[in-house]
Amino acid sequence: MSLNWVMLDDQEGFGQKLSIQSSAGCIHLTNQRVVYLPATRSNDFQSFSSPLLNVRDSHVSAPFFGPNVWTALVQPVSGGGISPSLPAVQLKVTFKEGGAFDFHTNFERIKERLEQAVENTSEGTRGQQNVDLSAVHLEELPAYEAPPNASQSARPSQTPEESQSSRASDTGTEPVEPPPCYEEVQSQSVAQELEERLRRAT
Template sequence: MADQFLAEQHTWTLFQHSQSDEQDSWVMLTRDGEIVPIPGEKILHTSRPRVGLEIWTPRELQIAEPFSLKCDNGIAYITNERVIYLPARPSEDFKSFFTPVLNFSDTHVHSSWIGPWSWGGTVRPVPGGGIPMHIPRIEVKFVFRDGGHSDFQTKFEWLKERLHHARELGLNPGQNLEPPPPYEAGAQPPPSSGASGSAQAGAQTPEEAPQPAPNEPPPDYLTAQAQAVAMRYEERMREEAEGN
């Protein structure tokens, strides 16, 4: 655990000396409260209202300035770039939270016998995401008070898989991540299994090679032949006996 903490502190030290674009980090909103997307960003999923957010520093970090946050009411979004949370009533202390999709790890769903379902995981904070940058990682939980956790999880896992695949191929992760178009009624149906289908199946196409002739008789062929010969012999013997 100590080695992991030192590695995370080293990562934070490197990040302090790196350059970042703060302008593209904040969740910018219009006057109507709509999300202003960063270049190339599209909203893929919007949760139902009354989603809660809980954030806290893992105990094992044992840092001097831990962080925790709780909001009871808001909306969560999934875009092709980020997971975003906007509180229903933003304040000076908390206006928004976001993190890149691939910064999530160990995501899971948690059920409760008396309370709503929740979904969350471990997150590496980014500049402007709403988390102090002296914290190398945090625990994040979305509480779905009006349901919808399953749809949220399904969309997130689908997107994360596509992003990982795009990264492996060296593609721009934010592009070409739309789901396939729905089935259209005008699409050509598969061949029917009626008489016409049977006739087509029976016709031999030019590419098909002719079936070779069998090299041996079919099963029970010799037995049937022997029985036929025996029957003809018995019939002939009976006719000769009646003639005498």
């Protein structure tokens, strides 16, 4: 991974430079940020993380020779260790063992979901600029389905034993024997299929 940026100044030529590199490490993608942990930490480079919403123009480059590279522009956050005078830094991650396209696909999917969640939250707060991400629902939970008998509420005077017996009578009697084993069910279905084919043939 490498972070690179050079600021050009009309008067002085090259201005501020930023170049941080790591030859090996691991990149993680969460539902709120991208985190890179170098294999060997130095005083200059302990780790890198950026909120997903601060990552722009991400793409994968696939050269003829060499590993795939994921590149993006990252807008620094205040107190993040990158000078606030830099409007953006280039983040370049080389995937030596493959997986760049999978990473990019997952990144775009999660970022799109996050942008949609923030947009829905900001609509609810009437367009406030600073959205508190702790209040944004980011988990992918299954949709709630009401039980089939939700319209029939149990009477409050009913005891747990009565409600248990009424549930058992609604669904029928419980079987006393264990369920059949897989081989038995398989042989029965094969036998039924064979009988059906013989009937059709005659």
